[in-house]
Amino acid sequence: xxxxxxxxxxxxxxxxxxxxxxxxxxxxxxxxxxxxxxxxxxxxxxxxxxxxxxxxxxxxxxxxxxxxxxxxxxxxxxxxxxxxxxxxxxxxxxxxxxxxxxxxxxxxxxxxxxxxxxxxxxxxxxxxxxxxxxxxxxxxxxxxxxxxxxxxxxxxxxxxxxxxxxxxxxxxxxxxxxxxxxxxxxxxxxxxxxxxxxxxxxxxxxxxxxxxxxxxxxxxxxxxxxxxxxxxxxxxxxxxxxxxxxxxxxxxxxxxxxxxxxxxxxxxxxxxxxxxxxxxxxxxxxxxxxxxxxxxxxxxxxxxxxxxxxxxxxxxxxxxxxxxxxxxxxxxxxxxxxxxxxxxxxxxxxxxxxxxxxxxxxxxxxxxxxxxxxxxxxxxxxxxxxxxxxxxxxxxxxxxxxxxxxxxxxxxxxxxxxxxxxxxxxxxxxxxxxxxxxxxxxxxxxxxxxxxxxxxxxxxxxxxxxxxxxxxxxxxxxxxxxxxxxxxxxxxxxxxxxxxxxxxxxxxxxxxxxxxxxxxxxxxxxxxxxxxxxxxxxxxxxxxxxxxxxxxxxxxxxxx
Ligand SMILES: Nc1ncnc2c1ncn2[C@@H]1O[C@H](COP(=O)(O)OP(=O)(O)O)[C@@H](O)[C@H]1O
Ligand SMILES: O=C(CO)[C@H](O)[C@H](O)COP(=O)(O)O
Numbered sequence: 001x002x003x004x005x006x007x008x009x010x011x012x013x014x015x016x017x018x019x020x021x022x023x024x025x026x027x028x029x030x031x032x033x034x035x036x037x038x039x040x041x042x043x044x045x046x047x048x049x050x051x052x053x054x055x056x057x058x059x060x061x062x063x064x065x066x067x068x069x070x071x072x073x074x075x076x077x078x079x080x081x082x083x084x085x086x087x088x089x090x091x092x093x094x095x096x097x098x099x100x101x102x103x104x105x106x107x108x109x110x111x112x113x114x115x116x117x118x119x120x121x122x123x124x125x126x127x128x129x130x131x132x133x134x135x136x137x138x139x140x141x142x143x144x145x146x147x148x149x150x151x152x153x154x155x156x157x158x159x160x161x162x163x164x165x166x167x168x169x170x171x172x173x174x175x176x177x178x179x180x181x182x183x184x185x186x187x188x189x190x191x192x193x194x195x196x197x198x199x200x201x202x203x204x205x206x207x208x209x210x211x212x213x214x215x216x217x218x219x220x221x222x223x224x225x226x227x228x229x230x231x232x233x234x235x236x237x238x239x240x241x242x243x244x245x246x247x248x249x250x251x252x253x254x255x256x257x258x259x260x261x262x263x264x265x266x267x268x269x270x271x272x273x274x275x276x277x278x279x280x281x282x283x284x285x286x287x288x289x290x291x292x293x294x295x296x297x298x299x300x301x302x303x304x305x306x307x308x309x310x311x312x313x314x315x316x317x318x319x320x321x322x323x324x325x326x327x328x329x330x331x332x333x334x335x336x337x338x339x340x341x342x343x344x345x346x347x348x349x350x351x352x353x354x355x356x357x358x359x360x361x362x363x364x365x366x367x368x369x370x371x372x373x374x375x376x377x378x379x380x381x382x383x384x385x386x387x388x389x390x391x392x393x394x395x396x397x398x399x400x401x402x403x404x405x406x407x408x409x410x411x412x413x414x415x416x417x418x419x420x421x422x423x424x425x426x427x428x429x430x431x432x433x434x435x436x437x438x439x440x441x442x443x444x445x446x447x448x449x450x451x452x453x454x455x456x457x458x459x460x461x462x463x464x465x466x467x468x469x470x471x472x473x474x475x476x477x478x479x480x481x482x483x484x485x486x487x488x489x490x491x492x493x494x495x496x497x498x499x500x501x502x503x504x505x506x507x508x509x510x511x512x513x514x515x516x517x518x519x520x521x522x523x524x525x526x527x528x529x530x531x532x533x534x535x536x537x538x539x540x541x542x543x544x545x546x547x548x549x550x551x552x553x554x555x556x557x558x559x560x
Contacts, residue, residue: 004492005029005085007071007260008480010272010473011092011184013040013123013294016066019476020074020085023484023492026279026504029080031473032073036062040123049115053552054127054394057120060098060106063188071258082260086491088192088250089267089483091275091475092185093124095159095206099167099178104190107177118171121184122163125295125331127386127394129166133157136165139223140216147208147216152311154392158331160207161216164235168227181235183207185269192266193248198240199268204315205327206271209240211316241268242317244485244497265493267479267486273297274319274327275478276444280469281505283320283498286439288428290458290466291475292447296420297329298389298427300436308434310390310427320497326436328427332385333420334447336398337361339384340416345409361450367410368417369453373460373521376411378402379528380419381536383544387423390430391537397544399536417454418522421461422529428462442507444469452512460518461526470506477504 004023009016017033038059044050046059075082098121099107106121113119136155140148148155155161160181168175182190183202190196203209208216215232222229241247247268255262273291277299282289285301297312301323305314312327319325332339341360353363379401386394400415432438441464448455448468459466471477481500484493494500535541 001492002084005080006087006089006480006483006487006493007074007085008473008476008478008483009066009070009088009090010275010476010479011063011066011090011188012272013093013125016063016070017473017476018066018070018074019473019480020078020080021477021480021504023086023494024503026477026506028471028473028477030074030077031476032070032077034066034069037065038062041120045115045117045120047115049117051117052128053555054130055117056123056126057117058096058123058184060109060121060184060187063184064191067188067192067254067258071260075259085260085264086493087265087267087483087487088260089270089275089479089481089486090185090188091270091272091479092183092188094183094185094202094271095163096124096184097122097160097163097181098184098187099174099181100187100196101177102179104187104196106187107174113174113177116171116174118167118174124158125385126163127157129162130157130394132165132169133159133162136161136224140220143220143223145216145220147210147213149307150210150305150315151208151313152307152309152389152392154310155208156312156388156392157394158388160236164231165225165228168225175235178235180238183269185271189247189266189269192250192254194251195248196238197247197268198238199270200240200242201270201274201315201318203240204318205313207236242321243268243270244321244482246486265483265487265491267483270479270482272475273299273329274325275482276469276474277319277478278481278497278501279471279474279478279505280442280444280467280507281501282442283501285323286437287442288431288438288440289442289444290424292333292443292445294334295329295331295385296333296424297327298424300326300431300438302326302436306435308436309430310392311430312389326431328389328430330382330420330423330427331388331394332382336382336384336416336420337413340413344412349409364410364413365451365453367408368414371411371414373518374525376402376407376415377404378407378411378415379525379532380415381529381532382416382419382423387537389427393537395545395548396537397548399532401532417457418461418525419529421458422526424458425462425526426530426533441466442469443467444471444474455512456515459512459514461522463514463519465514466512468508468510468512470508
């Protein structure tokens, strides 16, 4: 049999990318990135309709463009024949959800609904369903719902149930009109195969679906709101298939658009961070993978189901079949650095960066690297987009302490890098101390490729060595591996993901090792971080929430 290939498509927050992978050794022969034309819509719709606070939407057309531009581009760059591409696997941010009609057409693309924000794709970081999430948590806890423990005792406003209830509360017509609500991962797969099926990974982590028990009961849903009683048999209906399953085959119509052969195997979708786990070879317990980009997801396998405060979820077979897959995360990491460079850096720093031929991140990192740990005198809490673990509260906000008239922008930048590392340590400690052992750390995603100082800080703050993925596109590589499993060994793929990982996963030789004198200083700073974390995050001082309420009130009375 001639060499066979798969294409992995990774849908991130700001762009989508395709990677063409050699299935014999995991080598990535070409990649191509398609930025989303409409970016993240957090202020207005394309028509100019304004959005409220905490909204984050996307345009489904942008997802199509990724398939139509990036897949032909990797075929062209490599000259590989479509005949030899046996499968496509995709991964996506989640819960990124859209309402569709009976044909699978997104409601936002239909003229009567285009001006209703609820008809659009709600991106994972849409946080406007926090009131619904709060009620879900209260009612589930009062009813002692057994599934709640699998989600660290609280579900997030980022997830399916909170988002759908928000639609029902604020736009009942859109809720009624929707034939189904689907994860964008499943929608894109459905576009390729002509048939929408759901995947067990997004269903498990984001829709509270369980392999044996299914979704939360109708009694529970009806206790939330009688109109939700039949939610799972109506708007969320559909087969849930395990990871690595074949969702279907590429249709003639899509094959013509993206340059592959009709009949190519298409794997069920996956979550972006979760797909990265086999791509670094972490197919056994004890290896915590940090998928570091706009946000961080922390993924870990365990032999048994345990309760861990604030984890996003534990799902049997959720990452690798045969294990319990644990997820936790921070809802903003790269996003905080981006906010800082866009909103807080003075013109002189931009001029100096330009004169040095550096982008602003590189410049600030170089200047920050001249400082020793603790030298800035600053300490920050990393809650610019709320806290996803361990407090699970999107109403928490960021803060920085210790500024003086002499504080420099690179000191603040370093304090933000450090804050995100402290947040990650909190998560690692929560797993480790609850019996889900963390023995090794792996990092993948855009950030480890972009910022060595950041990775050294993480190694120092956590006092652990960090191994780095060799791939620049780890989730896409993982998605291609699941694609290879969906095609099967007979077609030149693999029978299971562990075999695929043995042949295709790669990590770099270079690792980041903790530097003992830095570790000592960071232990002290982490103790301070912990105190601040609990003071502002566990109810001692609810000033962040009071400020938010005052801000919302002020916005209401000033609205035109
Ligand atoms: N040199 C850098 N150091 C730290 N962060 C950076 C640097 N360059 C870009 N970033 C941040 O990286 C993030 C994008 O990460 P990436 O992994 O590429 O994207 P995604 O999360 O969409 O997959 C942005 O939020 C940006 O602020
Ligand atoms: O919650 C998620 C996965 O569970 C989101 O998909 C993820 O955090 C977004 O990923 P990225 O930072 O790579 O854009």
